[in-house]
Amino acid sequence: MAEPITLARPYAKAVFEAAKEHDAVDSWDQALAFVGLLAANKAVKNILANPGLSEQRKAELFFETAEEQMPEALRNFLLILAENKRLALLPEISTMFAFYRAELERTVNMKVSTAYEMTPEEQQHLAEALSRKLERKVILETAVDRSLIGGVVVNSGDMVIDASIRGKLAKMAKALGS
Template sequence: MPAQSNIARPYAQALFELAQEQKDLAGWAERLQLLAVVASDKTLINLARDPRISSAQLAELIVDVCSDKLNDGGKNLVKLLVRNGRVNAMGDIAQAYVVLKAEAEKVVAANMITAAPINESQQKQFAEALQSRLGRSVNLEFEVDEELIGGAVIRAGDWVVDGSVKAQLEQLVGALSA
């Protein structure tokens, strides 16, 4: 069975191209996030597996749950995914779409984990420095993890900088053990 990301990628690419044509990147992102949430509901997952529920019934249920938040394109997407047995890929499609949208908008999502809270001024400085380093707009989220002891870990896509005291101690232990 192919990985979900391999299944999701072509759907996300087609939806992204459609959204670009319609000049509605944000609208499609919202619709896909909604569909991802609906598709992850345990009751819906069980209904999708129930052989007594037809594809048409399942698609109608999903469209009804989403009510007026889906346009005709969104409703057609639901019918297509249900008919192809891909309801379980909705979350992966939404994630792949968000990546395509971020690349097109030159925005990267980043996460900074610090050992202690940092103030708003410091957060702004880190966001500006990261934006300068990556050459893109950055949506930087901040978290606190006291297990880091000190320092910080920054993740932006595949790029990771681990400047935590915990990582340095682990490197030292590794060097002493070798």
């Protein structure tokens, strides 16, 4: 069986191209993030897996859950997904859409963990340095992890830059153990 992300890719690409064409990337990103989070909920997953409910009814449950009026284009997209029995792919579709948007806007989200709270100036300096290196606008999400002892660990997707003291000690221990 194909991986969910592989099945989600053509839907995400199609909806992204349509959103781009209508200059609605931001609103679609927000809408897909909402329905993606909803579909990732354990109770909703159980409903989507229920063979006793029609696919049409499953889509209607999304419409009923929306606090405000759901845009017609999103309703139609959810109906297409329901027709193809792909509503469960909404979290992956949302993730892929966000990836396509980041590519379009040449941005990258990076999680930065440090042993101590970074000042706004340090955050700005790090973001600027990473932006120059990656040739993209860098959006930092910071967290404090006292176990690092010192230094920094930067994560973005499958890229990890470990410049922490904990990381250096682990490398030394491994080298000494070899």
